[in-house]
Amino acid sequence: PNDTVLVEVADGIARLTLNRPDKLNAFNEAMHRALHAALDEAKWDENVRAILLTGAGRAFCAGQDLAEVDPHKADGEPDLGETIERLYNPLIRLIRSIDKPIVCAVNGVAAGAGASVALACDLVLAGRSAKFIQAFCKIGLVPDSGATWALTRLVGEARAKGLALTGRPLDAETAAGWGLIWHAVDDQHLMEEAGKLAASLAAGPTVGLGLTKRAIQAASTNSLDDQLDLERDLQREAGLTPDYAEGVAAFTEKRPANFTGR
Ligand code: T3D
Structure with missing residues (x-):
C-alpha cells in the first residue's frame, strides 16, 4: 500500500x-503496484459494481x-520489454x-501509456x-500498453498512424468526434458527470453488464459465427441471474428495476 493511488469505495463504486500530481501522475513502480492492487481488489470485491478512474x-x-x-x-x-511485460501489459490485461x-x-493530459490506460477503460469521458x-x-x-491495438480499432489505421507518427495532441472534442472516447464534457462538470455515470452503472445489472463488456x-x-456462439453462451448465463428476473418483473409491473448486482 502506498499513496500513489487513492482508493475510495462507497455506494458500489471504487474511485x-x-x-503523483507533481509528476503529472507519471507511472513509477510504486504507482504500478498500487494501481494493480486497487484494480484487483475492485475486481473481486462484491460490493464494487463499477470503477471510476481519474x-x-x-x-x-x-x-x-x-x-x-x-x-x-x-x-x-x-x-x-521487461518493464512492459512485468508492469504495463499485466495492467492492461487486468483492466x-x-x-x-x-x-x-x-x-487533463493523457500521454504515452497514460493514454493507453484511459483507452483500455470502458467508458471514457474527458474534460x-x-x-x-x-x-x-x-x-x-x-x-x-495496447495503444496500437486500441487506436487502430477505435479510429482506423489512417488516424492511428497520424497520431502515433506525429505525436500531435488530440483534443477531447475531436477524440469524441472520432470515436476514440465516449464524450467530451465541460471541465467543471467532468467529475460530476463521471460520478453520475458510475453511479448509474453501479445500480445496474452487474453480471449482465460484465458479460456485455466481455462480448x-x-x-x-x-x-x-464465433460471436453469435459467444452471445448465445453469455445470454444463457445472463438469463440465470436474479437481475434478469427483476428486470422483466419491473418492466411488466411498470416500475423501476431494483437490481442487486447478482
Ligand atoms: O520506459 C519504459 O519502461 C517503456 C514504457 C513506456 C511507456 C510510456 O509511457 S513512454 C512515454 C512517456 N511519456 C512521455 O513521453 C510524456 C512526457 N511528458 C510530456 O510530454 C509533457 O510533460 C506533457 C505533454 C505530458 C505535459 O506538458 P506540460 O507542458 O503541460 O507539462 P510539463 O511542464 O512538461 O510537465 C510538468 C512536470 O511534470 C515537469 O516537471 P517539473 O519541471 O515541474 O519538475 C515534467 O518534467 C514532469 N513530467 C511530465 N511528464 C513526465 C514528467 N516527469 C517524468 N516523466 C514523465 N513522463
Whole structure:
C-alpha cells in the first residue's frame, strides 16, 4: 500500500485516483503496484459494481516516469520489454479482464501509456481541455500498453498512424468526434458527470453488464459465427441471474428495476 493511488469505495463504486500530481501522475513502480492492487481488489470485491478512474491535479497521466528510466545503464542495456511485460501489459490485461464497467474521467493530459490506460477503460469521458498524446514517437519508442491495438480499432489505421507518427495532441472534442472516447464534457462538470455515470452503472445489472463488456471486447477479433456462439453462451448465463428476473418483473409491473448486482 502506498499513496500513489487513492482508493475510495462507497455506494458500489471504487474511485481510484492516480496521485503523483507533481509528476503529472507519471507511472513509477510504486504507482504500478498500487494501481494493480486497487484494480484487483475492485475486481473481486462484491460490493464494487463499477470503477471510476481519474487523476489528481491538472493531468490524467503522463505515461512512464522518464526520470526513473536510464537509457545509458552502466551495468548493461536497458530492457524496456521487461518493464512492459512485468508492469504495463499485466495492467492492461487486468483492466480488460474485470467484468464490471470501468469509467475513466480524463481530467487533463493523457500521454504515452497514460493514454493507453484511459483507452483500455470502458467508458471514457474527458474534460474539454484534456488532450491525448501519443508521445512515444518523441522519444524514439513505439506506442505500447495496447495503444496500437486500441487506436487502430477505435479510429482506423489512417488516424492511428497520424497520431502515433506525429505525436500531435488530440483534443477531447475531436477524440469524441472520432470515436476514440465516449464524450467530451465541460471541465467543471467532468467529475460530476463521471460520478453520475458510475453511479448509474453501479445500480445496474452487474453480471449482465460484465458479460456485455466481455462480448464487445471479443467482437473485434471474433468472426461473426464465433460471436453469435459467444452471445448465445453469455445470454444463457445472463438469463440465470436474479437481475434478469427483476428486470422483466419491473418492466411488466411498470416500475423501476431494483437490481442487486447478482
Ligand atoms: O520506459 C519504459 O519502461 C517503456 C514504457 C513506456 C511507456 C510510456 O509511457 S513512454 C512515454 C512517456 N511519456 C512521455 O513521453 C510524456 C512526457 N511528458 C510530456 O510530454 C509533457 O510533460 C506533457 C505533454 C505530458 C505535459 O506538458 P506540460 O507542458 O503541460 O507539462 P510539463 O511542464 O512538461 O510537465 C510538468 C512536470 O511534470 C515537469 O516537471 P517539473 O519541471 O515541474 O519538475 C515534467 O518534467 C514532469 N513530467 C511530465 N511528464 C513526465 C514528467 N516527469 C517524468 N516523466 C514523465 N513522463
